[in-house]
Amino acid sequence: MKKLIKCLLTVLMGVSIVACSSKNNDLAIEWGKETKFEDLVSFQLETIGKTQQITPDVIGTYYNYYKPRTSTNALLDVVLQMTNLKNEDLKVASAVDTSFTINEKEYPGYTIAVSEDGKTIHQGATLTSEGTSKIHFYTEIDPKLLDGDITFQLKTKDEDKEQVAAMTFKLSDVASHYESKKLKDVVTIDGTGEITLESTDVAKKIEPAKPTGLYTYYKVRSDSNSFVILKTNIKNTSDKDLTASNVVSAVLVDQNSNEYPSNMFYEKDDQSNLSAASSTTLAAGKSGTVYFVFEVSDSIANAEKTIRMAHMGKVYTFTF
Structure with a gap:
C-alpha cells in the first residue's frame, strides 16, 4: 500500500513538473521586440486600442469598416505587423488561434487584414509567401470591463x-510605450519619410490657404461636430515615388481611449486647392503639406486629445 501511494505521488509530481515546464516555454509578446513562431510567422506589436470601428489606414470617399454588433460595445484591437516565414501563402486563422482573457473570462479573437496600400481591409488574413502585413486582432467587449488586466494570446494550431x-x-498603460512628440518636432520614418508637425486647429470647415477660382473644401457632416486638424509637412526621403497617404497612418484618441480615423488631404504647392492624399504622389526627395483631419463631436474636439501615428511597428503620439 505504501509503495502504491509513493508511486502515485511520483506520477503526480511528474505531471506537475511537465505542466510548469510547458508554461515556462510560452513566448512573451513585448513592446519593440519581434516574436517568432518557428517555421511559421514572426510578428511585432504596433498598437493596442479601444475603438467603435476598425477602418482602413487610408480613408477614401468609399470604404468598408467593422463595428461592434451591439452599439454599446467596443472593439478591443491589437495591431501586429506579421511576416509569413513559409514559402507558400498562409491563412492566419487556419494556423493561429487568438484569444483575450478579461476578468478570468476568455473571449475569442478575430482578424482583419490591411491591404498593402492601406485603402482596404477585409475579414480574415492571408499572408503571401514571406510577405508582411498589418493585421488587427480584435474582440467585441463591454468597455466597462476594460479597466483591469487584459491578456492577449496567440497559439498555433x-x-x-x-x-x-x-x-x-x-489599456491605461499602453500610451507610455509610444514615443511622445510636440509641435515643430520631426518624426523620422527610416527609409521612407520625415514628418514635421507644424500646427493644429479646430474648425467646421477645411479649405486651401489661398483658394482661387474653383477649389475644393470640406465641411463637417453634423453641426455638433468639428474637425480636429493637424497640419504637417511630409518629405519623401526614399529613392522612389510614394503616395502621400502611405508614409504614416493616424488616429485621434480621446480622453476615454476611444479612437477616430483620419482623412488626409494634400495642399497644392501654391496653396490654391486640396486633394485626397491617397491620390497624390510625392517624388523622391520632394515634400508637401498634408493635413490629417478628424471629424469628432465638439466636446471631444475642445478637450485634451492625442493623435497617434504609426508605420511598420513605430508609433508616435502628440497630445494637445
Missing part, C-alpha cells in the same frame, strides 16, 4: 508543435 505567445497589459 499544430498540436504536434504547439507554440504560444502572450502578453498582459492595462
Whole structure:
C-alpha cells in the first residue's frame, strides 16, 4: 500500500513538473521586440486600442469598416505587423488561434487584414509567401470591463508543435510605450519619410490657404461636430515615388481611449486647392503639406486629445 501511494505521488509530481515546464516555454509578446513562431510567422506589436470601428489606414470617399454588433460595445484591437516565414501563402486563422482573457473570462479573437496600400481591409488574413502585413486582432467587449488586466494570446494550431505567445497589459498603460512628440518636432520614418508637425486647429470647415477660382473644401457632416486638424509637412526621403497617404497612418484618441480615423488631404504647392492624399504622389526627395483631419463631436474636439501615428511597428503620439 505504501509503495502504491509513493508511486502515485511520483506520477503526480511528474505531471506537475511537465505542466510548469510547458508554461515556462510560452513566448512573451513585448513592446519593440519581434516574436517568432518557428517555421511559421514572426510578428511585432504596433498598437493596442479601444475603438467603435476598425477602418482602413487610408480613408477614401468609399470604404468598408467593422463595428461592434451591439452599439454599446467596443472593439478591443491589437495591431501586429506579421511576416509569413513559409514559402507558400498562409491563412492566419487556419494556423493561429487568438484569444483575450478579461476578468478570468476568455473571449475569442478575430482578424482583419490591411491591404498593402492601406485603402482596404477585409475579414480574415492571408499572408503571401514571406510577405508582411498589418493585421488587427480584435474582440467585441463591454468597455466597462476594460479597466483591469487584459491578456492577449496567440497559439498555433499544430498540436504536434504547439507554440504560444502572450502578453498582459492595462489599456491605461499602453500610451507610455509610444514615443511622445510636440509641435515643430520631426518624426523620422527610416527609409521612407520625415514628418514635421507644424500646427493644429479646430474648425467646421477645411479649405486651401489661398483658394482661387474653383477649389475644393470640406465641411463637417453634423453641426455638433468639428474637425480636429493637424497640419504637417511630409518629405519623401526614399529613392522612389510614394503616395502621400502611405508614409504614416493616424488616429485621434480621446480622453476615454476611444479612437477616430483620419482623412488626409494634400495642399497644392501654391496653396490654391486640396486633394485626397491617397491620390497624390510625392517624388523622391520632394515634400508637401498634408493635413490629417478628424471629424469628432465638439466636446471631444475642445478637450485634451492625442493623435497617434504609426508605420511598420513605430508609433508616435502628440497630445494637445
